[in-house]
Amino acid sequence: MMKTTSVMLTLTAFCLTFTVTPSHGQDGEPLTIKSIMKDAFKGPLVKKVGKGDATAEEKQQLLDYSKAMQGLMPPKGDAESWKDKTAAMVEAAQAAVDGKEDASSLLMKATNCAACHTPHKPS
Numbered sequence: 001m002m003k004t005t006s007v008m009l010t011l012t013a014f015c016l017t018f019t020v021t022p023s024h025g026q027d028g029e030p031l032t033i034k035s036i037m038k039d040a041f042k043g044p045l046v047k048k049v050g051k052g053d054a055t056a057e058e059k060q061q062l063l064d065y066s067k068a069m070q071g072l073m074p075p076k077g078d079a080e081s082w083k084d085k086t087a088a089m090v091e092a093a094q095a096a097v098d099g100k101e102d103a104s105s106l107l108m109k110a111t112n113c114a115a116c117h118t119p120h121k122p123s
Contacts, residue, residue, distance in 0.1 A: 036069050050111075069089065092109070092110040
């Protein structure tokens with residue numbers, strides 16, 4: 001029994017180690033805040049997910065982009081603020097992937113452009 005548990009924990013750790021967010025955007029370029037904004041937030045993706053019209057793959061794509069954004073550094077502003085705002089985006093995108101009823105409202109709140117752009121987007 002102990003050996004089985006040990007093997008399962010090792011396999012789980014191995015799988016989690018290789019579960020990563022994408023490192024490249026739709027255009028094949030490395031992900032940056034600018035490319036994530038273009039692919040996920042300025043185009044139809046976030047709107048489709050927010051309206052409930054997105055496929056499971058599109059919801060997962062938004063979650064992946066949100067997680068990638070969380071790992072980037074803001075061009076200006078407080079790192080703690082960035083951490084809080086991107087964590088809210090990840091939470092909202094995860095709620096959409098999970099099919100939670102409040103996903104749309106969480107997503108609208110977490111992707112409020114001015115709330116993030118004001119403290120973090122350079123002039």
